[in-house]
Amino acid sequence: MLIILALIMLLLLLMGYPMMVPLAVGTLFMMFTDMTFFGPDQAVTWMITGVSSWVLAAVPMFIFAADILTKGHTANRLLDLVDTFVRHLRGGLPITTAASCAVFGAVSGSTQATVVAMGGPMRPRLLARGYSDKFALALIINASDIALLIPPSIGFIVYGVVMKTSIGDLFLAGILPGLLVLLMFSAYCWAGAYLKGIEPEPRASWSERLRALRGAALPLGFPVLVVGGIYGGWFSAVEASAIAVAYALLLEVVIYRKVKIRDLGPLALSSGMITAVVFILVAIGAAFSHTLGTAGIPEQLLGPVIDSIGDNQVAALALIAVSFFIGCMFVDPIVVILILVPIFKPLIQAAGLDPVHVGVIVTLQAAIGSATPPFGCDIFTAIAVFRRPYLEVIRGTPPFIAMLLLATVILILFPEISLWLPSLGGE
Amino acid sequence: ETWRFGLEEIEGSVQHRYAEQFEKRIEERSNGDIDVQLLPYGKWGSSYSALYDAIQGGAIQIGFASGALGGTVPESQLLNLNYIMPADQWRTAQALNSDTFLKSDAWQNAFRQRGLVPLAELAEGYQVWTANKAIRTPADMENLGIRVMDNTLLRSTYRAYGASPTSIAYGELYSALQQGQAEGNIQPVFAHQEMAFYEVQDYMIFADQSQFVATVIGNSDWYDSLSDEQRTMVDEVTKSLVKEGHDIQTRFNKERLDIIRDKSDIEIIELTQKERQAFEKMAKPVRKTFVKEVGAGGEASMKALLKAIKETK
Amino acid sequence: MQQTLLRLLEGVDRGLRLLEQCVVGGCILAMALLMSAHVVGQAVVGEGIPGTYEITKMLILGITFVGLGYAARQARHIRMSAIYEQLNDPSRKGLQILIAAGTAALMFFFAWKSGQYVMDIYERGRVSASLQIPMWTVYTTLPAGFVLAGIQYLLTIVRNLTTEGVWRSFTEKDVYASVPEQGGHDKGQGDASC
Numbered sequence: 001m002l003i004i005l006a007l008i009m010l011l012l013l014l015m016g017y018p019m020m021v022p023l024a025v026g027t028l029f030m031m032f033t034d035m036t037f038f039g040p041d042q043a044v045t046w047m048i049t050g051v052s053s054w055v056l057a058a059v060p061m062f063i064f065a066a067d068i069l070t071k072g073h074t075a076n077r078l079l080d081l082v083d084t085f086v087r088h089l090r091g092g093l094p095i096t097t098a099a100s101c102a103v104f105g106a107v108s109g110s111t112q113a114t115v116v117a118m119g120g121p122m123r124p125r126l127l128a129r130g131y132s133d134k135f136a137l138a139l140i141i142n143a144s145d146i147a148l149l150i151p152p153s154i155g156f157i158v159y160g161v162v163m164k165t166s167i168g169d170l171f172l173a174g175i176l177p178g179l180l181v182l183l184m185f186s187a188y189c190w191a192g193a194y195l196k197g198i199e200p201e202p203r204a205s206w207s208e209r210l211r212a213l214r215g216a217a218l219p220l221g222f223p224v225l226v227v228g229g230i231y232g233g234w235f236s237a238v239e240a241s242a243i244a245v246a247y248a249l250l251l252e253v254v255i256y257r258k259v260k261i262r263d264l265g266p267l268a269l270s271s272g273m274i275t276a277v278v279f280i281l282v283a284i285g286a287a288f289s290h291t292l293g294t295a296g297i298p299e300q301l302l303g304p305v306i307d308s309i310g311d312n313q314v315a316a317l318a319l320i321a322v323s324f325f326i327g328c329m330f331v332d333p334i335v336v337i338l339i340l341v342p343i344f345k346p347l348i349q350a351a352g353l354d355p356v357h358v359g360v361i362v363t364l365q366a367a368i369g370s371a372t373p374p375f376g377c378d379i380f381t382a383i384a385v386f387r388r389p390y391l392e393v394i395r396g397t398p399p400f401i402a403m404l405l406l407a408t409v410i411l412i413l414f415p416e417i418s419l420w421l422p423s424l425g426g427e
Numbered sequence: 428e429t430w431r432f433g434l435e436e437i438e439g440s441v442q443h444r445y446a447e448q449f450e451k452r453i454e455e456r457s458n459g460d461i462d463v464q465l466l467p468y469g470k471w472g473s474s475y476s477a478l479y480d481a482i483q484g485g486a487i488q489i490g491f492a493s494g495a496l497g498g499t500v501p502e503s504q505l506l507n508l509n510y511i512m513p514a515d516q517w518r519t520a521q522a523l524n525s526d527t528f529l530k531s532d533a534w535q536n537a538f539r540q541r542g543l544v545p546l547a548e549l550a551e552g553y554q555v556w557t558a559n560k561a562i563r564t565p566a567d568m569e570n571l572g573i574r575v576m577d578n579t580l581l582r583s584t585y586r587a588y589g590a591s592p593t594s595i596a597y598g599e600l601y602s603a604l605q606q607g608q609a610e611g612n613i614q615p616v617f618a619h620q621e622m623a624f625y626e627v628q629d630y631m632i633f634a635d636q637s638q639f640v641a642t643v644i645g646n647s648d649w650y651d652s653l654s655d656e657q658r659t660m661v662d663e664v665t666k667s668l669v670k671e672g673h674d675i676q677t678r679f680n681k682e683r684l685d686i687i688r689d690k691s692d693i694e695i696i697e698l699t700q701k702e703r704q705a706f707e708k709m710a711k712p713v714r715k716t717f718v719k720e721v722g723a724g725g726e727a728s729m730k731a732l733l734k735a736i737k738e739t740k
Numbered sequence: 741m742q743q744t745l746l747r748l749l750e751g752v753d754r755g756l757r758l759l760e761q762c763v764v765g766g767c768i769l770a771m772a773l774l775m776s777a778h779v780v781g782q783a784v785v786g787e788g789i790p791g792t793y794e795i796t797k798m799l800i801l802g803i804t805f806v807g808l809g810y811a812a813r814q815a816r817h818i819r820m821s822a823i824y825e826q827l828n829d830p831s832r833k834g835l836q837i838l839i840a841a842g843t844a845a846l847m848f849f850f851a852w853k854s855g856q857y858v859m860d861i862y863e864r865g866r867v868s869a870s871l872q873i874p875m876w877t878v879y880t881t882l883p884a885g886f887v888l889a890g891i892q893y894l895l896t897i898v899r900n901l902t903t904e905g906v907w908r909s910f911t912e913k914d915v916y917a918s919v920p921e922q923g924g925h926d927k928g929q930g931d932a933s934c
């Protein structure tokens with residue numbers, strides 16, 4: 001029965017049905033074949049409770065904030081800032097792209113918004129400098145995932161709430177791993193430019209740099225406000241997302257005046273649509289996962305593996321990483337975190353793992369999954385923004401995925417990279 | 428035939444241990460005709476309203492319902508009122524499960540109207556305050572940013588004490604207490620321990636103002652379709668579990684309080700009767716708020732409860 | 741005849757679009773306003789806005805399910821198109837019709853099921869815990885959203901049957917952009933974020 005279920009879902013996937021269809025059909029299949037005692041009425045309940053969640057409010061709010069910043073001046077100011085500091089390096093332009101994604105990630109909780117904000121202006125410049133389109137697209141998609149590791153991050157918020165772990169600590173823990181990934185990408189860009197013989201651009205003068213720094217000062221206040229506000233007890237991590245919107249409006253509408261009040265309607269609409277595309281999968285994904293759960297399938301598949309691992313920490317982390325990686329390849333990361341974290345919670349506790357460290361590994365996998373075929377939300381964003389075919393968008397991704405997996409191994413073996421910063425905060 | 432029993436709590440919890448006893452006794456007494464299947468939290472979903480829906484819809488026959496039931500059965504908020512039940516936990520358990528209250532028309536109708544039947548009440552221990560300062564008088568509570576569930580009645584109650592109740596999502600509560608966004612918290616002892624809230628609070632205050640009460644509810648169509656013997660069996664089994672439930676709860680909360688004592692130097696304060704009376708006086712007008720909000724059915728249920736308490740010694 | 745029908749459908753479609761836009765955009769703006777006001781209230785007067793949590797969750801339902809229809813209209817639902825892209829135009833058109841038909845059927849099934857659920861909740865009289873809002877009014881967004889999405893997929897079939905070319909939705913043609921040679925003008929196509 002399980003095999004028939006898997007085959008039906010796979011067939012619908014490959015035919016090109018919207019992702020919600022295989023999930024919904026899988027759910028109904030289990031219900032109508034009595035693999036679970038719940039009927040389709042319960043599927044409706046689960047869809048509602050699946051998205052009726054306070055923590056999910058952070059998703060539309062961070063996307064909305066990022067959309068406002070993208071429409072306004074902030075994105076370009078951050079790009080200019082990074083550009084003046086690194087453009088003279090070999091591979092300076094792609095390194096600028098990657099670093100800008102990390103910096104934009106610090107003002108935005110959303111990888112998709114980062115694809116739009118940084119990819120939009122950078123792709124034409126990369127092409128003009130002689131980089132191939134497949135490299136440019138893969139770089140934009142994968143570098144945008146650094147945004148998920150650099151606070152604020154929707155991934156950390158959802159994980160922190162589900163795992164009941166301090167979101168502030170998770171935010172701190174993500175910074176060094178995010179920089180590690182950025183370093184690896186930069187090395188790859190440097191090597192690529194070297195091999196292709198692409199010459200660097202002239203170095204920016206210090207006055208130019210200072211000007212760029214002044215221009216970007218207010219946007220850079222963003223992470224300070226968000227992380228500081230959470231630490232200061234002014235607002236919670238979820239509420240911080242609304243504060244991000246308020247700050248974005250202050251910057252772009254009041255101070256820079258690039259975004260007009262009348263722009264807000266269309267901006268809200270497009271943020272809402274991106275949210276809906278993810279949330280309908282959260283809703284149907286909740287119905288699917290609860291149906292699987294009541295049918296006892298996760299225990300059936302994962303139970304023996306979890307038992308055999310016991311308290312071997314590296315094996316436990318590896319299993320968690322592989323499971324989340326595979327999960328995120330097929331379903332939106334938020335859905336995967338909501339479904340898999342409760343399943344792995346007993347393993348995390350039995351192996352005595354630090355939930356903050358696990359959170360970094362999980363969020364990194366979520367980030368990789370967002371850029372990995374067959375279903376990566378950043379891939380779909382790139383398809384929508386650049387209007388290029390699916391296969392072309394993903395052609396350049398393998399080296400990046402290899403680097404991200406290497407980063408996973410490093411982070412599993414050296415928990416200090418994640419845990420050092422939060423440990424400075426003290427108890 | 429299978430009776431599915433949905434729990435709001437995970438395996439190893441008070442509700443789970445109670446339900447295990449229920450399972451054992453029903454299966455024994457029915458000579459295995461009835462198979463009781465326990466569905467802990469997560470097995471039916473992860474949001475309480477999904478459990479209540481499943482029971483109202485009949486996919487699950489029996490389940491536990493506590494604080495979140497207010498939207499489904501508004502009268503059930505009665506169990507959240509402060510200083511309505513005696514400070515003695517055993518007396519409370521008896522009163523809640525007495526025919527005078529549990530079988531009263533008012534209480535039965537409140538659930539019947541929503542396709543449910545109340546089968547038993549399980550008091551799971553005191554709701555305990557925590558804060559970063561000692562609270563002995565209402566003056567200590569003045570303007571305290573204490574976290575309550577997003578619920579009108581609880582907000583009115585703590586406003587009556589002079590506090591500034593704030594609503595914070597359960598999942599964000601630990602950080603909120605740690606960072607000072609919330610200054611106090613109200614939970615049963617086991618929740619303080621399980622969620623590690625005590626790590627980020629300095630004082631734990633037993634004011635005996637209310638207990639965490641879960642109602643065992645059944646789907647009314649299912650209940651009406653039972654044979655007379657089966658209904659009698661359910662009745663006798665739940666009656667026999669009143670003491671058992673009280674013992675489970677007492678043991679469980681003691682174990683958890685010991686863990687809290689071991690792992691932290693949180694100061695535990697037990698209010699004297701005189702200190703409690705100051706709060707009690709302020710809580711009493713909230714009963715009117717309850718009646719105003721819930722209506723005649725709520726008032727009748729409250730009267731039944733007060734009568735039951737008087738009858739229990 | 742066919743032209744009149746199409747024009748009529750386009751008129752209806754524009755009306756539905758306006759409705760979807762107002763709900764989805766409005767919910768986002770309302771959420772931003774409510775949550776910020778709640779935070780400010782908590783920080784300044786020590787008390788947030790009662791019911792913020794439940795209203796926020798209700799707004800999410802609006803965004804999700806009415807947005808379901810809007811995203812179908814914009815052909816933005818996530819799907820794996822690798823195999824689809826390998827096909828020639830007539831096969832793509834056929835596959836589009838098949839996908840739209842299957843998805844529409846599913847949407848109407850859920851519309852029916854969730855409609856029943858709304859009736860159940862109406863009868864059970866469930867209200868929200870904090871503001872006592874009758875929940876059936878909120879849950880109406882489900883059948884409404886599923887119907888709106890179902891209509892979009894039906895319209896996709898109509899468009900593909902009546903109009904030349906391959907259509908991913910009633911209003912979206914299946915086209916790709918060419919790779920820009922020189923840079924600087926690629927941003928800001930279509931709506932701001934995508």
Ligand code: NA
Binds near residue numbers: 105107109
């Ligand atoms: Na970020």
Ligand code: NA
Binds near residue numbers: 329331333371377
């Ligand atoms: Na993915």
